[in-house]
Amino acid sequence: MVADQEEDHLGLMLDRDALLNAACDLCRHHLRVVRIARELCSLLRVPFEEELRVACGMHDVGKLAVLELVSAPRRLSEREMELVRLHPLIGAVLLTATGLGRAADAVLRHHERWDGSGYPNGIGGERIPLYARILGVADMVAALTEPRAYRGGRVDPEAEIAAAAGTALDPEIARAALFLIRREPV
């Protein structure tokens, strides 16, 4: 509704209902990532420590700074994508203030890729902290199994994770994710 819209600093028409829905979607996504990461840790025999739980439960908190872009029902321009790609840094700054250094580090690195083609720094392999690698896999599993406005049609989470093993994702953690997907609906 036009009455619920106003122009923001980027010149976008804001829809408050859409923003609230996007914030709620973000919370639901965070909770799903926590649950999936806990399952992955159990399979990998890695302790699910508090800093990993916090990182999973807040990894996209930086998106709140660019929520009007995240919730936009259209393709984003390259400049807009650059702003969205700042969200790991914004989240890490927020978490650094809590003193949870490993959580902040995992949030900063959750879009790095195993093959070094991710962001913000393009580090790869085991240079990416373990927590960030677990978070990255849990994030992808959650994203592939929840509805997204910008994604048309159905995706096959199992095929997507298998294809990403060793490219985007740590192959060992991706194997655990495949086991999880095959064992039960996530």
Ligand SMILES: [Fe+2]
């Ligand atoms: Fe993210």
